[in-house]
Amino acid sequence: QQVVVKKNTQYNQQLIDKLNKPHQFWQTQPMPNINEMDKLKPGPIQLGVLAEVRKDPFNLIEKYEWFNVDLRNEEQAQQVYTLLKENYVEDDDNMFRFDYSIEFLRWALLPPGQYADWLVGVRVNQKLVGFISGIPVTLYIENQQNKVKMTEINFLCVHKKIRSNRLAPVLIKEITRRVHIKNMWQAVYTAGIVVPTPISQTRYYHRSLNAKKLIEVGFSSLSARQTISRQQKLYKLPEEPKTPGLRPMKKKDVAQVTKLLNEYLKNFKLYFKYTEEEVKHWFLPRKDVISTYVVEKEQGIVTDFLSFYNLPSQVINNPKHTHLKAAYSYYNVATQTPIVQLMYDALILAKNEGFDVFNALDIMDNEKFLKELMFCSGDGQLNYYLYNWKLEKDMLKPEEIGIVLV
Numbered sequence: 481q482q483v484v485v486k487k488n489t490q491y492n493q494q495l496i497d498k499l500n501k502p503h504q505f506w507q508t509q510p511m512p513n514i515n516e517m518d519k520l521k522p523g524p525i526q527l528g529v530l531a532e533v534r535k536d537p538f539n540l541i542e543k544y545e546w547f548n549v550d551l552r553n554e555e556q557a558q559q560v561y562t563l564l565k566e567n568y569v570e571d572d573d574n575m576f577r578f579d580y581s582i583e584f585l586r587w588a589l590l591p592p593g594q595y596a597d598w599l600v601g602v603r604v605n606q607k608l609v610g611f612i613s614g615i616p617v618t619l620y621i622e623n624q625q626n627k628v629k630m631t632e633i634n635f636l637c638v639h640k641k642i643r644s645n646r647l648a649p650v651l652i653k654e655i656t657r658r659v660h661i662k663n664m665w666q667a668v669y670t671a672g673i674v675v676p677t678p679i680s681q682t683r684y685y686h687r688s689l690n691a692k693k694l695i696e697v698g699f700s701s702l703s704a705r706q707t708i709s710r711q712q713k714l715y716k717l718p719e720e721p722k723t724p725g726l727r728p729m730k731k732k733d734v735a736q737v738t739k740l741l742n743e744y745l746k747n748f749k750l751y752f753k754y755t756e757e758e759v760k761h762w763f764l765p766r767k768d769v770i771s772t773y774v775v776e777k778e779q780g781i782v783t784d785f786l787s788f789y790n791l792p793s794q795v796i797n798n799p800k801h802t803h804l805k806a807a808y809s810y811y812n813v814a815t816q817t818p819i820v821q822l823m824y825d826a827l828i829l830a831k832n833e834g835f836d837v838f839n840a841l842d843i844m845d846n847e848k849f850l851k852e853l854m855f856c857s858g859d860g861q862l863n864y865y866l867y868n869w870k871l872e873k874d875m876l877k878p879e880e881i882g883i884v885l886v
């Protein structure tokens with residue numbers, strides 16, 4: 481009885497703390513908070529001093545230890561896969577949880593120039609219980625002058641059984657320290673939740689490809705006047721894409737795709753500049769990970785391309801289905817083909833690859849095709865964050881965002 485009471489009071493105390501000091505951790509970070517927005521001038525909020533960066537890792541509680549994950553090692557990759565599969569992001573109703581595959585994680589986290597100590601794990605008795613990742617990126621912020629080498633943070637995950645041990649803030653502090661040691665002082669990340677202080681709030685849109693399955697897994701619901709067969713007819717797609725010359729991207733296309741992509745991304749306020757090496761990594765097709773198709777005209781000229789990535793969700797407790805197969809719009813550049821036609825072909829290609837739904841954010845030029853291609857606005861909001869950087873205006877519109885984080 482005594483123990484239960486103690487546990488509850490401890491738990492209640494933590495709840496009271498949370499309510500009294502929301503974002504207690506985030507108030508300690510260089511993120512512009514509401515009232516100081518107007519004073520700061522655009523650019524870094526705090527100037528980092530390399531000599532002052534802690535050389536040793538942050539302290540962990542008894543029995544916990546830091547562990548650099550080597551994703552090329554099958555066993556360690558399995559550990560990260562299982563931790564995320566069982567403990568990563570779920571929807572608000574706990575019906576779905578992301579199921580990032582090992583091959584996807586190798587794609588997302590082993591780009592050119594990756595650092596071994598930026599895949600940060602925490603272990604207890606050889607078991608992985610916490611993880612956070614960083615990859616090196618060069619982000620252009622609001623104009624060509626602000627070309628900032630920084631880290632892209634992702635996959636923050638703490639095992640369900642050890643939540644509220646305050647491990648997440650330590651994971652964030654430790655990877656921040658490992659980024660600072662490399663003399664980098666900014667970060668970019670996204671999250672479905674709102675913590676101080678989003679630079680943009682974007683929304684997810686969904687285009688049904690397999691209406692029956694989406695209803696069976698509870699992703700979509702039928703209103704009174706709708707039937708499954710009516711829904712299937714409504715979302716039916718042609719067997720084959722329409723655009724002549726549309727084919728999977730190959731190595732020989734890398735130079736042209738790099739030019740098309742870098743030229744297109746200059747339209748936005750937040751974007752990466754890609755080397756050919758990086759285009760090879762991020763866009764050459766990988767089975768069950770990334771699909772990229774180019775439009776090749778006469779003399780081998782590539783005028784457009786489309787791409788989408790494969791991120792399935794585990795369906796929790798469904799009698800009939802274990803997974804929701806979701807394709808996520810990645811980068812699409814239409815210089816000759818109308819964007820609506822190019823994306824209509826993307827839907828057809830995704831359907832033919834076996835996907836149940838095609839997701840897209842309302843960033844870049846996506847709102848040009850969302851309505852016409854019958855995307856529905858979802859409940860999912862994705863917030864973009866920039867760590868230690870003050871923008872000219874405090875927020876960017878979704879259509880000013882030119883980066884997709886997987």
Ligand SMILES: CNCCCN(C)c1ncc(F)c(N2CC(C(=O)NCc3cnc4ccccn34)C2)n1
Pocket residue numbers: 569570571572576577578634670671672684791793804839858859860861862885886
């Ligand atoms: C850097 N990382 C950001 C990407 C993580 N991504 C893909 C994500 N972050 C927050 C979301 F809100 C979200 N949504 C896609 C929409 C959706 O499909 N909602 C139903 C659903 C199906 N499966 C899941 C799994 C988790 C959450 C919602 N789920 C909402 N996607």
